[in-house]
Amino acid sequence: MRSPAELIVVTHGAERPIGPIALRENDAGRSQVAAALPGGARLSPIFGPADRLPGRLRGTDQEPVGAQYLNYFAVLGVAEDLEAVAEQLRENDAVAGAYVKPSAEPPIAPLSTAVPSAAAAPPVTPDFQARQGYLDAAPAGIDARWAWTRPGGRGAGVRVIDIEGAWRFTHEDLAQNQGGVIGGEPSTDDGWRNHGTAVAGEISGDVNTFGITGIAPEATIRAVSVFGPGSATAIRTAADALSPGDIILIELHRPGPRRNYQNRADQLGYIAIEWWPDDLAAIRYATARGVIVVQAAGNGGEDLDAALYDTRPSGFPESWRNPFRGGAEDSGAVLVGAGAPPPGTHGSDHGPARSRLAFSNYGSRIDAQGWGREVTTTGYGDLQGGTDEDYWYTDEFSGTSSASPIVVGALACYLGITSTTFETRNPAHVRQMLRATGSPQTDAVGRPATQRIGNLPDVRAMVGEQ
Incomplete structure (x- = not known):
């Protein structure tokens, strides 16, 4: 009952408003990282399309530093050896961080043992x-x-x-x-x-x-x-x-x-x-x-x-x-x-x-x-x-x-x-x-x-x- 482990890459980028300079820097870093990925892998921007972020952050306290959200990517299409890929990516000059998140689980109490009753449900459920x-x-x-x-x-x-x-x-x-x-x-x-x-x-x-x-x-x-x-x-x-x-x-x-x-x-x-x-x-x-x-x-x-x-x-x-x-x-x-x-x-x-x-x-x-x-x-x-x-x-x-x-x-x-x-x-x-x-x-x-x-x-x- 676990989600898949996740490989995340964070590229270098200044905390500044999202503007032409930030977008150019981000595109360059993304291209450099994408070229270093193994075959079949791709980068998925965690915060969605770059052209939509300014509107989503407008008027918030994150607008002046919004470019930082351009730096986060999930690496998709890598099924095995995630740690090895992360280690390789960390050697890339464009990468500020690369790490594997372990599988997430629902936080139900450990070793919980609720078992469905085999008895048929009544025609009308009681009021519980x-x-x-x-x-x-x-x-x-x-x-x-x-x-x-x-x-x-x-x-x-x-x-x-x-x-x-x-x-x-x-x-x-x-x-x-x-x-x-x-x-x-x-x-x-x-x-x-x-x-x-x-x-x-x-x-x-x-x-x-x-x-x-x-x-x-x-x-x-x-x-x-x-x-x-x-x-x-x-x-x-x-x-x-x-x-x-x-x-x-x-x-x-x-x-x-x-x-x-x-x-x-x-x-x-x-x-x-x-x-x-x-x-x-x-x-x-x-x-x-x-x-x-x-x-x-x-x-x-x-x-x-x-x-x-x-x-x-x-x-x-x-x-x-x-x-x-x-x-x-x-x-x-x-x-x-x-x-x-x-x-x-x-x-x-x-x-x-x-x-x-x-x-x-x-x-x-x-x-x-x-x-x-x-x-x-x-x-x-x-x-x-x-x-x-x-x-x-x-x-x-x-x-x-x-x-x-x-x-x-x-x-x-x-x-x-x-x-x-x-x-x-x-x-x-x-x-x-x-x-x-x-x-x-x-x-x-x-x-x-x-x-x-x-x-x-x-x-x-x-x-x-x-």
Whole structure:
């Protein structure tokens, strides 16, 4: 259940406005790199056609340095020996960096074992909303039920694009307010498909008398697959399809340097994808355009404040700095950790409510948390199964996978309620509100609240009502 590894090249180029000089320099560098590629390989500009970039960046804080986005390319058509090709490209004078990104995975909790029930689905699906405790009032949930009583509180007018691998938009509880897949080629893997279906249900499952109800059911949800374009191009594609105040959700993580970038079943050492230069640039591009980016922090059990992440890998451009440090290097995204649901949820106890789950990454860079266990939503089939996936539901969606859509749903409710106030749609303002409000993280044995995953959102508190 992994996406292909990706070979990325960054050419030299000054941070300046996009003009004739920058375009000529970029064309020359691109031609030089293309000539050095093995047969059948080609360069694909991550930020699209150069003549469209000035318009997309006009009026943003990235316009004065927009030429930097011309420098990022994915190398397509190389199936084997990616590391060898990257090493060869790094010897080219036109190349500032060349590196291989390991396969990305959906950040569902490690070793999750949800198994579809073989029992036939009933003629009419029961109403499972009572099992969705994350909809409840704070501090147990995010107070989505209160938000639904307010004008716009079901996410009206908010558009969301989910970036991962596959979805089942024919599901009975995803018939409304969804626009399908708008980029990439969805994987045929059932793990990706169930994962995307579960994410979509959490955010915008339909309002009806059966199944689940999404946190922000009037928000429109679409999807971009990383299969084909890769993660950074997928983020850029989503950003170009959205407007200020809309939301991108990145449901991916990948193995980091702690364990030599190796894919592992236990996911130890996995980190948020913003650490890689092209993904970082794509997220900055999106937030500069006013799009709110919400990103899974990853399930590696990692302290993202560790000095390890300050070390620049040899293939990264010399200009790269660790985005987990925030400040000038900040991506602008909302980073989400995984917290425990209230003890007793579905008969389970994962520790004190809102305490860090052991697999969740943590650190000062993380902005907010969501439930990382016991999330009831569409997909997987352990709660209701049968032979037709369109009627599948789960009680066991997990990981920073299940936590991140909870934060997205809370933001969509908040944005719908405050839609007439431009300030509330600013990515920096939204992140500040998540940090300033919400139900506080708690201590667990061996996992103190100093291992930061942030607060669980509280929509009512974000809106400013008691």
